Amino acid sequence: MQFIDLKSQYSRIQPGIEQAISRVLEHGQYIMGPEIAELEARLAEFVGSAHCICCSSGTDALLMPLMAAKVGPGDAVFTTPFTFFASPEVVALAGATPVFADIRPDTYNLDPSALRQAIERVVQAGRLKPKAVIAVDLFGTCADYRELNQIADDYSLLLIQDAAQAFGATYRGERAPSLAPVGATSFFPAKPLGCYGDGGAVFTDDPGLCEIMRSIRIHGQGDDRYNNVRIGLNARMDTLQAAIVLEKLRIYEDEIKQRQRVAARYFEQLAEAPVKLPCVPGECVSVFAQFCIESDRRAEIQAALREADVPTAVYYAKPMHLLDAFADLGGRPGDFPVAEAASRRIFALPFHPYLQDAEIDRICEIIKQA
Ligand SMILES: *Cc1c(COP(=O)(O)O)cnc(C)c1O
Secondary structure: OOOOOHHHHHHHHHHHHHHHHHHHHHHOOOEOOHHHHHHHHHHHHHHOOOEEEEEOOHHHHHHHHHHHOOOOOOEEEEEOOOOOOHHHHHHHHOOOEEEEOOEOOOOOOEOHHHHHHHHHHHHHHOOOEEEEEEEEOHHHOOOOHHHHHHHHHHOOOEEEEEOOOOOOOEEOOEEOOOOOOEEEEEOOOOOOOOOOOOOEEEEEOOHHHHHHHHHHHEOOEOOOOOOEOOOOOEOOOEHHHHHHHHHHHHHHHHHHHHHHHHHHHHHHHOOOOOOEOOOOOOOEEOOOOOEEEEOOOHHHHHHHHHHOOOOOEOOOOOOHHHOHHHHHHOOOOOOOHHHHHHHHHEEEEOOOOOOOHHHHHHHHHHHHHO
């Protein structure tokens, strides 16, 4: 059994993918070819944002808005300790300081009251200037954007939505990543909407911010390509990847439906099992980038599944404040008890739109017996 089955998806869309790739090989515009603008228009329409900028990865999609907002040394950027490394990594790359706030135990997303306290502590200490918040939609479920936008307004912070795992998920009927003034996503192959390499995109309704990020994407270029007006990146998306995402976008709506089917079956089959199931708040539709459950007996359940050739994975075994890379921030065990408890108990089950009901039932049976 596969943890994420990209082959079934490929066999469904193979002719379209091959034609899309051939078209790029024939027109030969491998960099910034026509598929880039076409994909940007389609993605912006899909999420309901005014502007989309395709780029080289989800990581660069998070870095570009920080650079555009001139976030740098002496600035604090608040984020969750329970995420993929890139969310706080970009803060350090921009020269600013990541400041963590604990998560909610049910959704694993930033806890708004913990965020307020973290901001207050930084304000009181007076050493760093609060500048931005990176909220992460972990495992495909949106964070609490009503509260988070309020907090960002109260403290004049730039709220960035890290929807690398949640492209197309909804919060109060609006699609990720359009819930914050700037949103980022990733098309890494294992994400809900993936390409066949690295890719990402940034979304915003702000035309000024959009223009700056378009410039940053290509070495800080100005109107004239030989006049660079700021320091930027080489953060373009390959035309080939854009052509691939365009094809995959055609079936994405249906794949989101299949993701709901798989999740519903897991919920039903595990309802009686002594494990903690994911929580999707009523105002959210999740795209389930991962289906994570919690148990005090994680190792035993994982071993039983492995025995039956069912792969599992742990996201995330170490919260960000305990990573060696952030040792200089002085994080200690006990700083973020909710994130730490989750990291000890959580594990992910196989999940993709092509998982069969019978396979789900078999996985759940093993869990119940273990
Ligand atoms: C995958 C991921 C990223 C980074 O995306 P890449 O395309 O791999 O650079 C950022 N944040 C989160 C939460 C992710 O899961």
